[in-house]
Amino acid sequence: MSGTTPWISWTILAPLAGATLSVLVARRAVPIAVIASAATIVSVAATVGQVASAGAVSSAAGAWGAPLGITLRADGFGALMLATFGVVGPLVSLQAIGRRGGPRARRFLVLWLFAWASLNALALSADVFNLYVTVELVTLAAVGLIVVERDRRALAAGLRYLLLSLVGSLFYLMGVALLYAATATLDTELLGERVTPEPASWTALALMTAGLCLKAGLCPLHAWVPPAYTSAPPAVSALLSGLIGKAPYVVLVRLWVEVFPGSLGGGAARLLGALGALGIFWGSLLALRARRLKRVLAYSSVAHVGYLFLFFPLGTAGAWAGAAYVAVSHAAASASMFMAVEVVERSVGHDMLDATKGVAHRRPLTFVALGLAGMSLMGLPPSGGFVAKWLLARAALERGEWWWAAVVIAGGLLSAGYVFPILRGAFAPQRRSPELRRAPRHAELVSLSLAVVALALGLIPLRLMALLKLAGRS
């Protein structure tokens, strides 16, 4: 383990300071947010670089060691999540900077910076209670983002998400209390050594897993997802679906791999995998039947949460790489699709499925983005989505459990069923050219850049794999 390093702390301090300053100096909020974002990106890049060259790095905040202090630790998985948050998030937030600092854009930027600080802290936490705090901070910032436009439907959806999320977190915290009572430590590494197979540990694992599944929106606990993703502004839905929705999963993986290492492969892991498969089918079927673009994407997100959970019954390094790749490629592709829907909605005035009809020739950038990101969601080569699904299917076949591979392939076919109608409509000939309203140009560019990221993930998988191999904390 290397010595203390300042970069890892700055990935949290920079966005937090930026958010606080932009609240205090509201008139200069946008420039402050830009500077804070740039500083955060530099810190994230430096931290990821350190992990890639020298392995896991850690730092005791305020030089207070465990058990009273908080240790920040970046391993391969943490660095991968940091990089994902640091690429997708700033790109999405560019659309608010382009809006020339109206009060709505200012609120969005402040809340995004708070969310970013919490997400980075979550990726770097090595302590089950600190994970609780960061998960809760992510939730509070996410609820603020959902209700940012004070729209009535968004307020109702935000309140529902907040209450369910709080219940989920308290189940998790109850598990933390039980674990601490049994082992007298909160550090994930020490817990991994001290947890013994006894009723208290199993109860804690069950409570924590149930709470996190509720927060992650694992089918059948996904009822809060569609209202939240469809009533929030599309840029917020992009952040929710792409980044914030992955946060509970990160905690869950840490729990199952580091704290309860022996539990993988048991009946509970197969149950999680079965629920994941159920989510893939149910989410895809509802996406096929949905008639609004945002609703298609919301249900597609439910399906993609399902892929993430296929890791638990397989439990191998290959499955792990596949699930992590699903998380990263879906973050870019889904955020790109939501931003493209923003352009369509602004241009046509609504987001029904036929809104894309005949728009392809007038908004070519957006439809290139929809096509590329759609390829990744469907899992067509050479996109990131393809690599992810291929890794998962291969891991299943290597273990001789072909049914998980069948689920992955069937899910890919179903997703083609809901992505193609969006694209086909766009190129369908129309007798009269529709009247289009002005749409934000920078939203088009953001959507396209994210789609290119999703595509590029399919071309450079080996570099990221090398990062993931460092997952073991040494």
Add this chain to the structure above:
Amino acid sequence: MSVWMLYGAAAIGVFSAGVFGAFGATTHVVRRVLGVNIMGGGVFLLLVASARRAPSAIPDPVPHALVLTGIVISVSATALAMAIARALSVTRERDSPAPPRDEPPR
């Protein structure tokens, strides 16, 4: 049966009462928020009780720090929930019920 077990059982009772309040037959927002707060109370009770579990005479300070942090979070979350509930009731009074722009019923 030790005193610790007694407190532990009480904590689980309070937690369960909170779950019932949050998910029970009611749909009123304030009741749900109170239910969530009672759940939190149950967890905090368990944590404080576990501080006394060690055989030494000095209580373990870590659970106390956790409870303090937990209270701060639960106060902030409650405030946010009440603020949204209030904003929602204000917009409900102001706007006439708009037709939902959702999918048509199946």
